[in-house]
Amino acid sequence: MNKEAAEDCVERAVAYLSEGKIEKAEKLLTKSLSLHPLKRAEELLEKIKCGAYTKRATSGNASDEGVRQRPTASQGSKAETATEAEYTAEQLEAVKRIKKCKDYYEVLGVTKEAPDTEIKKAYKKLALQLHPDKNKAPGAVEAFKAIGNAVAILTDAEKRKSYDLYGSDEQHQPTARRTRTQYEYAYSRGFETEFTAEELFNMFFGGNIPTQHVYMRQRRFHRAEHQQQQYREPQSGYAAFINLLPIILLIGLSMMSSFFISDPIYSLTPSQKFSVARKTNQLKIPYYVKDNFHSEYQGSVGRLEASVEEEYLNNLKHSCYRERNYKETMLMKARNFGDRDLYLKAQNINTPSCDKLHSLHN
Template sequence: MDGNKDEAQRCIDIAVQAFAEGKIEKAEKFLLKAEKLFPTERAKELLSKVKTGTGGAKPTMGARANGTTNRDSAANNDGPRKRKNSDSRNSEPEYTKEQIEAVRKVKSCRDYYEILSVKKEATDSEIKKSYKKLALLLHPDKNKAPGASDAFKAVGNAAAILTDVEKRKQYDLYGLNESHAHNHGVRRDHNEYAYARGFQAEVSPEDLFNMFFGGGFNQQNVYMRQQRRRQQHRDDGENQSNSSALINFLPILLLIGLSMISSFFISDPIYSLSQSPKYAVKRETNRLKVPYYVKNNFHTEYQGSVGRLEESVEEDFIDHLKYSCSRERNYRDSMLAKARSFGDRELFNKAQKINTPSCDNLNNYLNK
């Protein structure tokens, strides 16, 4: 309704001017339009005067026909003009044709680049330059045209998004496609879809205006708010990543915990095939005379069968000899193959003489 009221007032002003100039049909046309947009007593009164031919144009024209002076004619013409200026000043602020045209242009735009009248490849300085020009033209303190406030907000939001590297990148990827898609159907307001898609500026239009035109205190506040918001985003991301890392690390922690717990229940081996400070007491198996080593407290701590223990010692010892013997034979066979491939007789003789002590030791124990 406020928009209709503003437009109706504009029609009344045009009608008064036309009435003063003697353009009766034009005055009547705009007064009827004003009545449709927003009925007022003033419009009805003026319309009545226009229809009866009183109050301005016809008396002026008649005065000229009767030979009245130019001063009388001017006096008759000045009446409606003065009333128009005083009434419009008291009812609603005036605005220029350039201002209302700027508002209409912004409202008809399809995307942020078009709002700022720049190309998609525009540099940051070009965007800021265009914003300054439009912001001064559309600021509500200077532009009283209907919809100037919304147009000012749209220009500010466009500049805030396109001067932010990350937001501009996201807008180029998603925003333009969606805004263009609306042009093929019923197109809603660009700001509505932009807010729905998350392309909101982190600063208000007034804060952005102050940043560009010298509002130092507000600029600092805006900067601090941006820093706090970005820090909060970083903290949230770090907390999320820390939680994810902890969840991923839980299985490892569980395994470590289980191994530590199991270490309390698993005792040291009863014997060792090699001597060490922990296994310092030497013993031999009864059947194959295989040497093995036990702790100093073996006789008091071990409660099992010594015979079965020595069977395990001999099995481990024989398995160890078999493994060592296999390695010795593989080494000797590889040297023989190398000598044959090179046709090296001397190397072949050396390879044949390579000793295999583990194999010899294994044969000795197996033959006992």
């Protein structure tokens, strides 16, 4: 894109040279070289320095002989023709298209799902076509501002989100009120960019962000932060207590619930609290109780042991499922790779939980 912009600068410089506008041509050629090194630009600059081009005397200025020249009728008609030919039908059509657009996506010719890269690419293409230095069609300046504002809004995540929510409201307004351009409408709705259209153009084609805007943005941020701090300061005392009240209630409820939860009667694994070993009467499943089991537990021991056996069997079933699943996975892996050693190793994987469950059922 820089190369295209550089070539465009060279073309405009050639046009200025043909009109005798040496200084403007020299500036454009210098800008072209800063964007992309072009041999043609270097040659033209060298010719200008060597004095190969001279300024033309414009009408109304005194010539070298001191005689004031007046434009003839033929010269006047040529000047009018040149003015009329400053823009093409294609350039005028591009400006008209921008004015008819209903939203910024249509302005840039992209979809609402378009990523930043596609949006920037579309902007660069339109910017080269609509830049006021190149496009002299009526309304080109406003169209150039519209595409600049469009890219600034749609490449900013927060502004794009807000624009998607509120930016199309004008479509629902009466026709008489929809007379503003997209640029003016977005600006009035707060969708303005901090940079001018020309600054955005320079940023996209090799320029830098102007430092004054960085300062303004920082100042705006500090002002907003100061306002937030002023808003937060009065929220002390009673307001702080109200904010903390849900947390205090949650802690209180958790503490109260702990009083209503009693310790379990037994455990399947020994510990310091459950240190007395016992076995169920039917399946001989070991379980552990507290020292004061006989004095504390007043229920049916048979019902308790049935609960112990049910929990023990459920644990064995889960362990057996995991062991079988692992063994089958290893066997399948061995078959897929055609690895005989791995297959034999997988066949020899033990499933102790399954074996114990099988023995209990038998």
